[in-house]
Structures are given as C-alpha cells and as structure tokens.
Amino acid sequence: MAKLSPSLLSADFGRLAEQIKEVETGGADLIHLDVMDGHFVPNISLGIPVIKSLRKVTKLPFDVHLMIEKPERYIEDFVNAGADIITVHQEVSPHLHRTIQNIKSYDVKAGIAINPSTPLENIKYVLNDIDMVLVMTVNPGFGGQSLIKEMKHKIIELKRMIKDKGLNVEIEVDGGVKLENVREVIDWGADVIVAGSAIFKAEDVIKQTKKFKDLINR
Numbered sequence: 001m002a003k004l005s006p007s008l009l010s011a012d013f014g015r016l017a018e019q020i021k022e023v024e025t026g027g028a029d030l031i032h033l034d035v036m037d038g039h040f041v042p043n044i045s046l047g048i049p050v051i052k053s054l055r056k057v058t059k060l061p062f063d064v065h066l067m068i069e070k071p072e073r074y075i076e077d078f079v080n081a082g083a084d085i086i087t088v089h090q091e092v093s094p095h096l097h098r099t100i101q102n103i104k105s106y107d108v109k110a111g112i113a114i115n116p117s118t119p120l121e122n123i124k125y126v127l128n129d130i131d132m133v134l135v136m137t138v139n140p141g142f143g144g145q146s147l148i149k150e151m152k153h154k155i156i157e158l159k160r161m162i163k164d165k166g167l168n169v170e171i172e173v174d175g176g177v178k179l180e181n182v183r184e185v186i187d188w189g190a191d192v193i194v195a196g197s198a199i200f201k202a203e204d205v206i207k208q209t210k211k212f213k214d215l216i217n218r
C-alpha cells in the first residue's frame with residue numbers, strides 16, 4: 001500500500017504544529033519537510049531549528065527533502081534535528097556514494113532525489129545503497145505546480161529497474177499530485193505520495209487528507 005507524505009511547504013507557517021496534527025488525524029504516514037537554500041532552488045523555506053521544534057509535535061517519521069547545495073555538510077545536523085529519512089539531490093552531490101554512506105551511518109534512511117531532466121542512468125550505480133528515490137514531477141522550488149506528464153515514463157522505467165535488480169527501494173513522487181491524479185501516479189509505480197497544495201490549500205485539511213488516504217487505499 002502506498003504511503004502519504006503531506007508537504008508542509010504549502011502549510012500555514014504560523015500554524016505548523018497544528019497543521020501537522022491535522023494531517024496526522026487525517027491518516028498521513030509521514031511528514032514531508034522541504035528544505036531550500038535559495039541557491040540550488042530559487043526559494044528559501046525552513047531549516048534545522050524549525051525541524052527540531054516540530055519533532056516534539058508528532059511521532060510520524062520526518063521525510064526531509066534537502067534542496068540545498070553541499071548537503072553533505074549538514075547531514076549530522078538534520079539527524080540531530082529528528083530526520084528519519086534524508087533525501088539529497090543527485091545534481092548537487094558529486095560524491096553521492098559517500099553522502100549516502102554518511103546518512104546511513106546514523107541509522108537513518110537515505111533517499112536520492114532527481115529533477116525532471118535528470119536521467120535514471122545517473123543513479124543506476126547507487127540504487128543498491130539507498131532506501132528511496134524521490135522523482136521530482138515538477139521543477140523543485142515551489143508548491144502548486146502541474147505534474148510534468150513525461151515523468152510517467154520515468155517512474156515506470158524506474159519501477160522496472162528496481163524490480164529487475166530485486167531491490168527494496170521505494171519510489172516517492174513529488175510535485176503536482178492531486179486527488180484527480182493520485183491513483184494514476186500509484187499505477188505508474190509510486191510507493192510514497194507527496195502532496196502539498198492539494199492538502200494544505202483545502203478548506204478542511206483533515207477531510208482532504210482522509211480523501212487522499214481513501215483513494216490511495218482503494
């Protein structure tokens with residue numbers, strides 16, 4: 001069964017604790033935290049102290065997506081802040097294998113994120129070492145964009161690669177996932193669904209999270 005990881009990027013930043021409780025009540029499986037540095041992506045979001053404070057609010061796993069340059073410098077800080085999964089971008093990690101080893105040395109799950117234009121070839125030789133691939137289905141940096149249709153083929157191909165190698169690697173799909181297309185995205189091969197604006201911009205966040213869960217479990 002696929003899991004739901006609501007992205008706090010579209011939440012009300014003045015009520016983050018409350019909004020986490022709402023998606024938890026609605027049945028969220030993880031909490032997706034987007035960290036942006038204004039360099040790798042043209043936006044700045046939240047960082048280590050915010051994650052540390054939010055860690056007291058819930059026991060749900062923290063799925064931390066680092067959209068930052070030189071992520072290897074901050075792995076220990078994010079572990080100490082309470083991350084359960086740390087995902088770094090392939091595009092900013094020339095020593096990706098070393099960074100993965102570093103994440104795993106803390107007993108935390110390691111994910112690799114790839115931008116829409118990044119080929120699967122770039123992660124082929126580290127697939128054995130990771131727990132998750134985060135496929136960006138929008139250009140990273142902002143919530144509320146539309147899913148890039150071509151990513152369907154990437155997700156299907158990645159699923160086949162993982163299956164052929166007999167690996168236990170999850171595919172997380174991030175960007176433009178709505179109630180209208182979540183079933184389709186799961187059919188392509190998604191194991192973890194990230195949804196930001198489709199959840200937090202809804203009038204009733206608890207009800208909307210439940211709707212996502214119902215569709216995912218169908």
Ligand SMILES: O=C(CO)[C@@H](O)[C@H](O)COP(=O)(O)O
Nearest residue numbers: 140141143144175176196197
């Ligand atoms: O990483 C990102 C954006 O860079 C995402 O996690 C977004 O926050 C997803 O938002 P929606 O497309 O679901 O609104």
